[in-house]
Amino acid sequence: MKPEESATTGADLLVKALIDEEVEVVFGYPGGAVLPIYDSLFKQNRLRHILVRHEQAAVHAAEGYARSTGRVGVVLVTSGPGATNAVTGLTDALMDSVPIVCLTGQVPTHLIGNDAFQEADTTGITRPCTKHNYLVKAVDDLARTVHEAFYVARSGRPGPVVIDLPKDVLMNKHDYVAPKKPVQHKSYRPQVKPELKKVEEAIELIAGAKRPIFYAGGGIVNAGPKASKLLTQFVHTTGYPITNTLMGLGTFPASDKQFLGMLGMHGTYEANLAMYHCDVMINIGARFDDRITGKLAEFSPKSKKIHVDIDPSSINKNVRVDLPIVGDAGHVLEDMIRVWKAKQPKVDHKALKAWWAEIDKWRARNCLAYKQDKETIKPQYALERLYHHIKDKDHYITTEVGQHQMWAAQFLKFEQPNRWMTSGGLGTMGYGFPSAMGVQIAHPDALVIDVAGEASIMMNIQELSTVAQYRLPVKIFILNNQYMGMVRQWQELLHGGRYSESYMESLPDFVKLAEAFGAVGLRCHDPAKLDDTIKQMIDIKKPVVVDVLVDKTENCFPMIPSGAAHYDMLLGPDDRAAKPVSEEGMVLV
Amino acid sequence: MTSSHTISVLVDNEPGILARVVGLFSGRGYNIESLTVAETDAKENLSRITIVTAGTPMVIEQIKAQLDRLVPVHKVRDLTVEGPHIERELALVKVKGTGDKRVEALRLADVFRAKVIDAKTDSFVFEVTGTSDKVRTFVGLMESLGLVELGRTGIVAMSRGGEAL
Numbered sequence: 001m002k003p004e005e006s007a008t009t010g011a012d013l014l015v016k017a018l019i020d021e022e023v024e025v026v027f028g029y030p031g032g033a034v035l036p037i038y039d040s041l042f043k044q045n046r047l048r049h050i051l052v053r054h055e056q057a058a059v060h061a062a063e064g065y066a067r068s069t070g071r072v073g074v075v076l077v078t079s080g081p082g083a084t085n086a087v088t089g090l091t092d093a094l095m096d097s098v099p100i101v102c103l104t105g106q107v108p109t110h111l112i113g114n115d116a117f118q119e120a121d122t123t124g125i126t127r128p129c130t131k132h133n134y135l136v137k138a139v140d141d142l143a144r145t146v147h148e149a150f151y152v153a154r155s156g157r158p159g160p161v162v163i164d165l166p167k168d169v170l171m172n173k174h175d176y177v178a179p180k181k182p183v184q185h186k187s188y189r190p191q192v193k194p195e196l197k198k199v200e201e202a203i204e205l206i207a208g209a210k211r212p213i214f215y216a217g218g219g220i221v222n223a224g225p226k227a228s229k230l231l232t233q234f235v236h237t238t239g240y241p242i243t244n245t246l247m248g249l250g251t252f253p254a255s256d257k258q259f260l261g262m263l264g265m266h267g268t269y270e271a272n273l274a275m276y277h278c279d280v281m282i283n284i285g286a287r288f289d290d291r292i293t294g295k296l297a298e299f300s301p302k303s304k305k306i307h308v309d310i311d312p313s314s315i316n317k318n319v320r321v322d323l324p325i326v327g328d329a330g331h332v333l334e335d336m337i338r339v340w341k342a343k344q345p346k347v348d349h350k351a352l353k354a355w356w357a358e359i360d361k362w363r364a365r366n367c368l369a370y371k372q373d374k375e376t377i378k379p380q381y382a383l384e385r386l387y388h389h390i391k392d393k394d395h396y397i398t399t400e401v402g403q404h405q406m407w408a409a410q411f412l413k414f415e416q417p418n419r420w421m422t423s424g425g426l427g428t429m430g431y432g433f434p435s436a437m438g439v440q441i442a443h444p445d446a447l448v449i450d451v452a453g454e455a456s457i458m459m460n461i462q463e464l465s466t467v468a469q470y471r472l473p474v475k476i477f478i479l480n481n482q483y484m485g486m487v488r489q490w491q492e493l494l495h496g497g498r499y500s501e502s503y504m505e506s507l508p509d510f511v512k513l514a515e516a517f518g519a520v521g522l523r524c525h526d527p528a529k530l531d532d533t534i535k536q537m538i539d540i541k542k543p544v545v546v547d548v549l550v551d552k553t554e555n556c557f558p559m560i561p562s563g564a565a566h567y568d569m570l571l572g573p574d575d576r577a578a579k580p581v582s583e584e585g586m587v588l589v
Numbered sequence: 590m591t592s593s594h595t596i597s598v599l600v601d602n603e604p605g606i607l608a609r610v611v612g613l614f615s616g617r618g619y620n621i622e623s624l625t626v627a628e629t630d631a632k633e634n635l636s637r638i639t640i641v642t643a644g645t646p647m648v649i650e651q652i653k654a655q656l657d658r659l660v661p662v663h664k665v666r667d668l669t670v671e672g673p674h675i676e677r678e679l680a681l682v683k684v685k686g687t688g689d690k691r692v693e694a695l696r697l698a699d700v701f702r703a704k705v706i707d708a709k710t711d712s713f714v715f716e717v718t719g720t721s722d723k724v725r726t727f728v729g730l731m732e733s734l735g736l737v738e739l740g741r742t743g744i745v746a747m748s749r750g751g752e753a754l
């Protein structure tokens with residue numbers, strides 16, 4: 001059959017290719033340039049389309065879906081404003097290594113470059129905020145491009161991929177021929193298996209350590225749930241302490257006694273001091289982010305550093321390491337465990353005992369302590385109570401960005417990977433709610449909670465309409481301090497308490513707002529009634545917005561001010577006068 | 590601590606590839622001292638990009654890793670550290686003048702093995718090839734002899750010996 005006689009259009013072909021990639025759901029928003037795709041979607045029932053209310057939310061929803069399942073999230077938006085609205089989400093996915101395929105409409109090929117209606121240079125705009133992007137100029141290339149895009153999005157270090165689709169390409173007739181699986185890119189082959197010699201060297205270093213620490217990050221989540229199991233097994237085998245980055249939470253069970261909590265700017269005292277004083281650091285799937293290292297010159301000065309990462313560009317970028325191992329965290333851990341078993345190395349029990357004794361001293365500082373009174377709810381208390389009520393339920397947590405996000409990381413305990421969705425690298429306010437929608441779509445029966453701030457939630461509040469439409473019982477748990485709390489905290493600590501534009505004037509009545517969208521609204525300001533409110537929230541099988549009025553001026557501690565070293569941590573309000581922030585630190589974000 | 594490195598990059602010859610490479614350099618604040626690009630394998634649809642850049646060893650390592658992770662990049666080779674290599678560039682040099690200056694320009698061109706590729710009674714266009722140093726020296730000499738226009742290709746480079754990229 002000649003292509004012109006084919007019954008299928010480019011758009012039909014696209015939908016078939018998506019189904020072949022085992023896509024179940026697409027988050028999207030229609031427009032002129034993608035009407036052929038919406039027409040093809042209309043004619044089938046294998047692919048589910050979730051209509052969001054803003055394209056940014058479509059990408060975050062796909063991120064939540066992807067991060068909670070390990071699959072590729074799929075987005076569909078129109079040309080011009082549809083594509084530009086997606087840019088924040090794409091950048092977020094790039095920074096946090098989330099596999100996304102984003103289909104964008106484009107004006108027909110003959111109009112490209114003419115400033116046509118709703119034309120934007122989408123491949124130009126998204127080049128720096130995607131792992132890769134494509135402009136499909138002929139329908140012949142469409143199927144291959146789609147399959148290749150999925151391969152690129154999920155292989156190696158995952159990330160977002162854009163496919164820009166001119167309308168004529170979508171309307172041209174062409175047959176779909178299912179590809180021979182698996183489709184790969186012709187040359188892109190990230191290294192997943194490590195060099196065995198390096199693994200052996202690493203085991204030697206690890207076994208000989210006197211003050212070791214594991215530092216595990218989001219790369220373990222990317223490597224799949226098996227990698228978390230292997231990590232846990234290996235850490236147990238060695239008996240060494242472990243800390244997680246914000247993105248790595250859940251890759252090692254938080255309740256385990258070898259877990260020191262999160263490290264970094266708002267990490268625990270024990271995790272940061274252990275990082276500072278260690279003699280061997282085993283970084284697996286973390287990228288020495290500036291939120292972790294603080295002042296680079298004083299970052300863990302006495303340690304030999306092992307760094308396992310699938311992306312060679314993450315290695316020796318900020319911190320020089322002694323033993324780089326390129327490979328997938330799961331494969332490397334498997335090899336490490338095997339080599340360890342084969343060699344049966346003798347660890348230095350005496351030194352380790354002394355090391356743990358020191359760590360326990362730091363732990364005894366109880367750095368996350370806070371004082372709850374009878375009057376106002378402390379945000380930390382709200383999260384402790386929340387955790388108490390959800391811990392035995394099948395639950396997933398997402399967050400917005402700010403103090404509430406850091407408290408959630410500190411006070412909620414993650415026992416498994418893929419249960420914690422947060423915007424770490426870009427720090428995108430407005431991420432949490434749409435992300436929770438994506439999680440709920442993937443796990444319809446689970447309890448999905450967005451821990452939010454009252455400022456952040458306003459950034460994608462329109463999605464209440466989406467959760468109402470699809471009856472997604474997402475819970476929004478707002479820690480309402482009436483401030484952009486994280487901004488206010490920095491202004492208090494760094495700018496002499498001049499609270500310039502950080503007060504959230506004229507907030508909506510969140511209860512009425514919820515009701516207006518067909519959701520349920522709850523409010524609580526009394527510590528004594530908090531438990532009841534949380535129970536109520538959990539019991540209502542509908543979307544619920546909970547407005548928890550918390551202490552307005554509580555600060556998030558511990559805190560390593562920008563540009564300071566790990567030992568210069570602020571542990572509480574009384575600490576800060578003693579440690580003014582340096583001028584060098586002031587310019588940092 | 591900063592030093593100059595000549596890097597060869599083999600890439601898919603597809604739309605936007607140069608923008609990707611240049612965007613990487615500008616976006617991450619790396620500098621480009623010279624850049625050349627052209628298709629080198631029509632059958633496989635490959636182009637070769639030669640970049641001269643400068644930085645500390647850590648920055649150079651980053652540049653190579655960042656280039657290598659671009660999806661359409663096949664190979665990245667740092668010729669400066671991977672054994673002996675040769676570099677060449679070509680310049681077109683337009684010199685205007687009559688009398689002694691014209692004679693002297695022609696004499697020097699001969700010394701530098703520059704070819705005359707266009708001649709009028711009061712002007713020459715020379716084609717000179719060689720290392721950047723040689724090209725720069727030749728152009729420097731032409732300055733006092735009526736240099737009016739200059740075009741340079743930037744550097745192309747290759748390792749010595751039988752090994753291919």
Ligand SMILES: Cc1cc2nc3c(=O)[nH]c(=O)nc-3n(C[C@H](O)[C@H](O)[C@H](O)COP(=O)(O)OP(=O)(O)OC[C@H]3O[C@@H](n4cnc5c(N)ncnc54)[C@H](O)[C@@H]3O)c2cc1C
Nearest residue numbers: 217218219222245246247264265266287310329424425427
């Ligand atoms: C307000 C705010 C405060 C913050 N404070 C903190 C803080 O106190 N502490 C903190 O930890 N973070 C904090 N962050 C987050 C921080 O900005 C970074 O996002 C985070 O630290 C990065 O985590 P990561 O190192 O695990 O790397 P990720 O961004 O998760 O990167 C993963 C790394 O693993 C590699 N990788 C990917 N796949 C694999 C694989 N299969 N195998 C091996 N490697 C792989 C990648 O190449 C990459 O290098 C904060 C963020 C915000 C918004």
Ligand SMILES: Cc1ncc(C[n+]2csc(CCOP(=O)(O)OP(=O)(O)O)c2C)c(N)n1
Nearest residue numbers: 402403404429453454455456483484485486
């Ligand atoms: C889109 C976006 N704009 C601005 C910021 C800078 N920012 C970081 S935290 C924050 C305040 C967040 O306030 P809220 O959501 O109320 O959380 P809180 O810190 O009070 O818990 C702001 C403005 C950001 N991270 N994202």
Ligand SMILES: [Mg+2]
Nearest residue numbers: 453454483485
């Ligand atoms: Mg707030």
